[in-house]
Amino acid sequence: MIISSKAKTLTKLKLKNAKIPKLKIYKTKNFIKNSTKVINDININFKSKIAIRSSSKEEDKSNKSNAGKFQSYLNINPKKFLDSEEKIKNVINSYKSEQYSGEFFIQEMVKNIHISGVVLTRNLEDYTPCYNINYYIGNDSSNVTSGIKGSENILYIENRKYKIDTKFQKLLKVIKELKKTTNKKDLDIEFIIDKNGQIFVLQVRNLIIPKKFISYNHNQSLTLEKLEKKIKKLKEKHHSLYGNTTYFGVMPDWNPAEIIGVKPKPLALSLYRELITDHIWSDNRKIYGYRDLSQFHLMTTFYGTPYVDVRIDFNSWLPNSLPQSLSKKLVNYYLKTFKNKQYLHDKVEFEIVFTCISLTTKEKIKKRLNKLINNKEKNILLKSLININKIAIKQIDKDYELINKLIKKQELVQKSSLYYIDKIYWLIEDCKKFGTLPFAGLARCGFIATEILNSFVEQKIFSENDRLKFLANIKTITSKMQDEMYKNKEAFLKKFGHLRPGTYEITSLNYKDNFKKYFHNYERNKNQKTIKVKKFVFSKFQKDKINRFINETKIYKNFNELIQFIEKSIKYREYSKFIFSKSIDLVFKNLEKFGNKFSIKKEELSYLKIFEILDLYFNLSHNESIKKHIKENKIEYIRNKNINLSDIILEGKDLYVQKRINLKINFISNKIIIGKILDYKKAKLNTNLNAIICIENADPGYDFLFSKNIKGLVTKYGGQNSHMAIRCAEFNLPALIGVGEQTYNKIINSKSIKIDCVLKKIEFIN
Secondary structure, three states: OOOOOHHHHHHHOOOOOOEOOOEEEEEHHHHHHOHHHHHHHHHHHOOOOEEEEEOOOOOOOOOOOOOOOOOOEEEEOOOOHHHHHHHHHHHHHOOHHHOOOOEEEEEEOOOOEEEEEEEEEEOOOOOOEEEEEEEEEOOOOOHHHHOOOOOEEEEEOOOOOOOOOHHHHHHHHHHHHHHHHHOOOOEEEEEEEEOOOOEEEEEEEEOOOOHHHHOOOOOHHHHHHHHHHHHHHHOOOOOOOOOOOOOEEOOOOOOHHHHOOOOOOHHHHHHHHHHHHOOHHHHHHHHOOEOOOOOOOOEEEEOOEEEEEHHHHHHHOOEOOOOHHHHHHHHHHHHHHHHHOHHHOOOHHHHOOOOOOOOOHHHHHHHHHOOOOOHHHHHHHHHHHHHHHHHHHHHHHHHHHHHHHHHHHHHHHHHOOOOHHHHHHHHHHHHHHHHHHHHHHHHHHHHHHHHHHHHHHHOOOOOHHHHHHHHHOOOOHHHHHHHHOOOOHHHHHHHHOOOOOOOOOOOOOOOOOOHHHHOOOOOOOOOOOOOOOOOOOOOHHHHHHHHHHHHHHOOOOOHHHHHHHHHHHHHHHHHHHHHHHHHHHHHHHHHHHHHHHOOOOHHHHOOOOHHHHHHHHHOOOOHHHHHHHHHHHHHHHHHHHOOOOOOEEOOHHHHOEEEEOOOOOEEEOOOEEEEEEEEHHHOOOOOOOOOEEEEOOOOHHHHHHHHOOOOEEEEOOOOOOOHHHHHHHHHOOOEEEOOOHHHHHHHHOOOEEEEEOOOOEEEEEO
16 A cells, blocks of 8 residues: 555545544645535535645655645634634635645544554664654643653564553554554554444554665564663672662763763763762762762763662662661662652652752651651661761862862973873873863762752742842853953963863864854954852851751851852862863873874764774784774774663663653753753854754853854753753753653744743644
């Protein structure tokens, strides 16, 4: 069967496992000639509510679908003649060239809807074959296609072991029947399941796949079976860890998905591991009074996707003074909560784990752990968390001093006569000791500061506006960048030129090398004035309430010490990241020089693993071995790139039945905006953007966007304490931080959205 127009395709379908709602096709020329006759005919043939659907020749071509380009209307009362006539006119007017030669069709609306949705036979991120089901449970069939909140997504890969949810098993039979009937592997199907379980097919069209993805020979099932065995072993009890099992996520703790992405190149992935997640993370946690997990790596990698081992993470947040019995209870509670509330996977430190003391910690321990631990254990936990805050107070200035030592180390190495590889080795070693190690501590202080600020709001000491005003008063390195940007170009680039979008990705150009694109409006904006922020002043009521916390915990000497700690923590955290990222830039510069010597391009260098480079410091080898590594790593990366995995893996079934989690979004600022959507990957950076910009993951290198006249920001990954969350709060810029894959895809496929940060709502405007 040949798939033609929407309407004609449906009339040709004869299905055993599904029904096609009653429909009738009308010629546009007949409607234009005599609309009254057509409207009367519709009224005679359709007694209940109808859909008025487009059926353009341009919609379902073999190489282009134009899905959603033309108007359609749902739930129209056919007895309201004028309304029906107006809607049909709008559909025909949307055709443009086909207004006199096209067609449209009327379709009876399905009653008693239980589930409505769309099925694609590919995952559109990497075009791997699967059943990609976007659905909405409820009686409104427009919810999935319009992107309204509440729709869900399942990506199912056929296998011998696990079945899809019962409610979709019959749907799979329908899809297979459609594939056989149409003789097409790649389809886009709109469906409804009513309350009796009857399936209705509303639309069948070609799913257009780029040519390079059409022939996909990868054996997904066999690949996932191997990973399932690996995960099964990792989930077993471990003699040195508390917790009966483990889970995996791309966003807990050091959130690799936000920093390096879900499929980073080998150099970026290995560099992140070397600088942070292999040992530095645990070394610092031990310094700050948590359990020593120096023998464990925080991050594991499944087919190129970096995951945090959640059991290791939860063990690392246990204060080292806690008794064994209490530690075991806490970790199992954390794991159970993570499993039941997966939407919190980017907020585990705020919403699941107890890592420090704030004004609301005692209350939260009582609420969450009342049935789990006794009063004695609660007091032990509280005292241990108070001690964490005390250590942070003592440690913050020490870590700041180490960061400042890194500046001198960077200069010494770069000015030396050392060979490129030797410089890379020492830049990395110095970065670990004087950069990422103290940064991990200052990031911990920053978290404690944020937790305390949030507790001010929870205790009604602060309003949300007070919190934003307080943050706006803290002058971070990003604030200084905005102030200094247009004063002196040479001085600006000397200080900030090392920053790049994607700190760990060598192929991403830094500010110095891509200045014209990132700062195209430099000359025009030279004379812009710095926005002055009104100084935040604490009221007597606020001081009294905060002093009560200080007197109870005896962590801070006085009110000023606590407020200074909060301010310093947020400033130092951003400053330390800014400084150690220069070491990474210098590593890349030296690596590029090494590559030039042996005719290895920058793109090729991104496929090297850092230990393959560092090994040259100790072992003399031929440059051919480097080229061999690049070739092998590139093959492995390309193979892994087409293996799509869930953001969260609880068990083996999650590899085959991948449920996309609707995350709890972080709304930043107190504003309401409406703006057009712009995907960063498609944006022309040499223009004023004047839009809500969408980026998958963001680090300090994206700070140039704040000079681009953006109306708002959306990120797929990111938490409440992430770099972009803090930056947007500082500038009071409306933002949606960490919306998750499903919502992110809806947003970038929308023309405009309304962000209401007060009511915490998103409205899609198309």
